[in-house]
Amino acid sequence: MGHAIASRRGFLHRCLAGAALARGSVRDANAAPAGAPAKSRVVIASDAALRGAGGGLDSGRLLKLLDRSLQSYFATDSPPEAWKRLARPGEVVGLKVNCLAGRGNSTSVALVEAVCERLQQAGIPAKNIVIWDRLNADLESAGFRLATSPDRIRCLGNDALGYETELTAYGSAASLMARALTEVCDAVISLPVLKDHGIVGVTMALKNMFGAIHNPNKYHVDVGNPYVADVYMLPPIRQKVRLAICDATTAQYEGGPSYMPHWTWPYNGLIVARDPVALDYTGWQVIEKKRAEKGMKPLRAVQREPAYIATAADAAHRLGANDPARIQVIEV
16 A cells, blocks of 8 residues: 555656646746746637638638647747647647537537648647547537547547546545546647636636546536636646647637527637636636626626636646736737
């Protein structure tokens, strides 16, 4: 028993060391001049003509929108240069999508296809790309095709890949971690959706990683605070998630996480950041603005203010910035 505990402690120490390295790379990407307070960069890219005559996404324009957002975030001259900042040849890259709402308002298949195209151009072979979420059925309901062949892009749920057999814990969270995260993937790109959540206020970069644990149903009480922040503190998540690309092509300001078409609108954009707290704070303000435009009360007034965003930024968590003075929003 003592050896098992020591082994787990050793694993956690290695994961935390890896997380420290990952945080270092984030600071480099958002480097501020010497002596200036560091700011977290958030890029909002939008295209009013993103949809074709039938209302569907124009895949060509979506690819260009993705390029513009990544090149702006990393200040590079070409898309491959930007993607090379995220992963190296030989690494297995996981794309953590959010498919709970089915085809109506899940991570867009077209966006994921664009990400896969650019990753391959940056030197990541198809066999080293894995699209994953909690359930095979959720992926299929969102329009993804399941694929398990080892020589092509894989697409499958945690119910197929399984979970670890020992709990990983931080604060209020103790969960079995998805093997997609701990064993299969070396790096993860999070692909959440910009939308309201009927219990915890909003669901974007931080909460998207509830799809990496076996028991997310336990962590929705008290408007998800501090549970959403504590889950993101679990070492494999902190160590491996390298970027969030929030799908804001269709956004939802009420009634989430299920798809409620009468509460959605075509935002026609992407929100990109390494800092999940800064991304969530920025996206939350977008949703609040739309609620106000529609004559709806702010989330605080309906007892759904996502306080976990501030918790994620506090001294105990330090997952990112929720202070507007420490967030640099770049609109392109």
